Amino acid sequence: MKIGLGLYRALLTPEHLRFAKQAGCTHIVAHIPGNFSRGGAKIITSDKAAAGFGISEADDPIWTYEGLRDLKKMVNAEGLELEALENFAPAHWYDVLLDGPQRETQMAHLKRIVRDMGKLGIPTMGYCFTLAGVWGRSESHAARGGARSVGFQNPPQTPIPGGMVWNMVYDVDRFNRADPSDVVAPVTAAEIWDRLARFLAEMIPVAEEAGVKLAFHPDDPPLPELRGTARLVTHGDHFQRVIDLNPSPVNTIEFCVGTISEMPNTDAYATVERYSQAGRLAYVHFRNVQGKAPYYHEMFVDDGDTDMLRVLQILHQNGFDGVLIPDHTPLLECAAPWHAGMAYALGWLKAALTLIGRT
Numbered sequence: 001m002k003i004g005l006g007l008y009r010a011l012l013t014p015e016h017l018r019f020a021k022q023a024g025c026t027h028i029v030a031h032i033p034g035n036f037s038r039g040g041a042k043i044i045t046s047d048k049a050a051a052g053f054g055i056s057e058a059d060d061p062i063w064t065y066e067g068l069r070d071l072k073k074m075v076n077a078e079g080l081e082l083e084a085l086e087n088f089a090p091a092h093w094y095d096v097l098l099d100g101p102q103r104e105t106q107m108a109h110l111k112r113i114v115r116d117m118g119k120l121g122i123p124t125m126g127y128c129f130t131l132a133g134v135w136g137r138s139e140s141h142a143a144r145g146g147a148r149s150v151g152f153q154n155p156p157q158t159p160i161p162g163g164m165v166w167n168m169v170y171d172v173d174r175f176n177r178a179d180p181s182d183v184v185a186p187v188t189a190a191e192i193w194d195r196l197a198r199f200l201a202e203m204i205p206v207a208e209e210a211g212v213k214l215a216f217h218p219d220d221p222p223l224p225e226l227r228g229t230a231r232l233v234t235h236g237d238h239f240q241r242v243i244d245l246n247p248s249p250v251n252t253i254e255f256c257v258g259t260i261s262e263m264p265n266t267d268a269y270a271t272v273e274r275y276s277q278a279g280r281l282a283y284v285h286f287r288n289v290q291g292k293a294p295y296y297h298e299m300f301v302d303d304g305d306t307d308m309l310r311v312l313q314i315l316h317q318n319g320f321d322g323v324l325i326p327d328h329t330p331l332l333e334c335a336a337p338w339h340a341g342m343a344y345a346l347g348w349l350k351a352a353l354t355l356i357g358r359t
């Protein structure tokens with residue numbers, strides 16, 4: 001197994017890549033749907049603000065062939081591999097998610113991105129097919145020693161405002177009008193599964209030809225419905241439905257152990273066993289939580305409900321040889337809380353993998 005680090009758009013710099021290399025990583029996952037930051041220095045891990053994770057820019061040059069080429073070049077220049085892009089920009093596929101009038105145009109653009117990834121040798125496209133997105137989390141001092149972390153405490157739910165999807169704003173003017181009647185209409189489970197099925201039916205042949213894996217991330221928080229819109233994978237058994245939509249080997253899972261641990265009535269170890277055995281994991285989000293939806297907190301890797309060493313052992317026994325990234329971590333109290341939190345998780349992971357390699 002290989003150790004990687006997920007870097008948000010604003011963190012894709014030579015300095016952060018060297019940080020990853022120094023912390024023992026060999027691989028990078030570029031998380032580029034938007035900046036995920038606000039007000040300069042602060043790196044937002046969660047945001048209760050109405051505008052969610054902020055604005056998704058359609059014209060970010062990183063998504064062009066040249067932009068992706070330069071990104072890969074920058075990663076490689078620091079002695080690292082670019083394993084995956086994580087999440088399409090909401091501004092590029094809102095009508096794929098919402099089944100709106102721009103769907104065909106936007107699908108054509110997504111296909112172009114996947115073809116470009118194939119030409120450049122970027123192996124995996126991680127995606128999260130969701131309308132409400134990672135909404136409703138709040139920060140508290142719930143992690144060990146009062147460390148700040150994000151969690152979900154069953155907040156009152158409001159409909160998704162017009163101009164927003166995936167917890168990001170794709171149409172600023174429409175969003176700012178804040179017309180209370182302009183909201184995303186309720187979406188049923190049958191509708192959202194149909195949209196995913198159509199998305200995969202079109203994307204998988206393109207991904208196969210390009211040699212790129214499409215990696216499905218489960219719904220976080222894993223609730224059957226959020227903000228009036230149904231969600232897809234909120235229980236360990238549900239991944240099978242995604243696999244059953246298309247048997248292609250490029251139809252894979254971005255396996256988020258944190259989200260799986262949050263899933264009600266789901267045995268995390270059995271779920272890891274089942275899908276690693278099936279050989280369907282593209283890469284793994286390696287993080288821990290305490291509690292289950294709709295009440296949980298994200299915790300340090302060694303301090304949540306899930307025995308993460310046992311998770312690694314199961315992955316190892318089933319021959320998983322892909323990349324693990326910390327996903328998120330609590331923030332360590334110091335001058336560089338995000339860096340320290342990640343370095344802690346990466347150090348733990350490196351030691352754990354060494355131990356497993358010896359057994």
Ligand SMILES: [Mn+2]
Pocket residue numbers: 217220256258259285327
């Ligand atoms: Mn995740």
